[in-house]
Amino acid sequence: MENDPILSSLLGEVKGAIIHGYADVKVKNIILDSRKVLPGSLFVALRGTQVDGHQFINTATELGATAILCEELPESVREDITYIQVDGSAAAMGLVAAAFYGHPSKKVKLVGVTGTNGKTSVATFLFQLFRALGYRSGLLSTVQNQIEDEVIPSTHTTPDAVALNALLAQMAASNCSHVFMEVSSHSVTQHRITGLHFAGGIFTNITHDHLDFHKTFDNYIKAKKGFFDALPKSAFALVNIDDRRGTVMVQNTKARIETYSLQTLASFKGKIISDTLAGMHMDINNQEVWFRVIGRFNAYNLLAVYGAAVLLGEKEEAVLTELSNLKSPPGRFEQFHSADHIVGIVDYAHTPDALENVLETITHLRQGNEQVVTVVGCGGNRDAEKRPKMAEIACRYSNRVILTSDNPRFEDPMDILDQMRKGVPPLDYKKTTVIEDRHEAILKAGIEAEPGDIILIAGKGHENYQDVKGVKHHFDDKEVLMEVFAKRAGN
Incomplete structure (x- = not known):
């Protein structure tokens, strides 16, 4: 990075950090893998499910790391190295990464989509829609990350906090005004989205999944809910209230709550008039529209996309016109x-x-x-x-x-x-x-x-x-x- 930032400038939002050493050292990059450390790196010691990064602190310092972000100090502390001791390395890393890249999520309108099913479709539809409406846009999804026409292969539903902020910085530098991303339950629990500023959040639905990681369904629900708990007052929280846990998701949010439904009164109400292999005819907020995508599950996806676009300030008629031309993302029906x-x-x-x-x-x-x-x-x-x-x-x-x-x-x-x-x-x-x-x-x-x-x-x-x-x-x-x-x- 040009004009490498000073370490102390990256720690402003990290609460309770204890600094051992000098806080005015320059940080060239933030590294999670000790093998990739370069002179001037800030190495983050993360406790993973397989490996504890604290085991590699000495390797990182030998390769030239000038600062270490960790939960426990190593047995031998070097005087020429700065150690930042925190309660949770993952959460602190999110805040530090956001600051390192200049808080890119504040330079775009970032909308997160969470739920068991429909995340990819909703995020991709939003990306396609806003491009069709004339906005430069970015996409962060299971299928791929994309900046306008440039495709960046995806390996996780949500990248780690450093990679995520780097991508968002790239999108902001490319003059993207909107970014749409899938938010996985793992990313909330592992603090990959900590430090990001969301303009809105969307909840699709929740069913049994990822119990190998979360162990219980209750933990899985709490992880999804954690995303909405952290939304700022300035954001919107758009939820599917036909899912019985829709209201649970937003019971503690500070964001403005809006709803969508096929079954009951909601901010954005839909009804399927006909559904064939050729397309789907729907009534959305008393306007009839024909869509190329089909299936009841896609009716919910379209309602979520329509609602989010309107909440982002777009005109209803323009949104429905462009939505009627969209096609399903790859591998989705x-x-x-x-x-x-x-x-x-x-x-x-x-x-x-x-x-x-x-x-x-x-x-x-x-x-x-x-x-x-x-x-x-x-x-x-x-x-x-x-x-x-x-x-x-x-x-x-x-x-x-x-x-x-x-x-x-x-x-x-x-x-x-x-x-x-x-x-x-x-x-x-x-x-x-x-x-x-x-x-x-x-x-x-x-x-x-x-x-x-x-x-x-x-x-x-x-x-x-x-x-x-x-x-x-x-x-x-x-x-x-x-x-x-x-x-x-x-x-």
């Missing part, structure tokens, strides 16, 4: 059609609720005797409780089900599939097949389908890899589906 009229749908649905939403939508869209074939798996090293539920839901809505591998990570794929199989009702044994190889599973679904059938490939959506024992192998559901369609066409 993404449709493909074969030459012999098979419909393939690729969707990221990897929770029971998301899978049920997608399959319910497909059920409503069926017009005759089309068969629904669902190919689905569950990720390894994640919430195992949902595995039998996912299989049961797939069986309930489908004519045929193929259980297959997703991202097994460090688990045995067959162990995951055995757990899924426990959710298959006895009456559905005959229509359920287990094929560990995902490529084979999709091929089987596609080759055996009849014209008019609908194939749902669920769980990975936009992902173009399969995570096996820590290695990401190239794998794209859409590519395999296209291979199937080409074989059917005789190409």
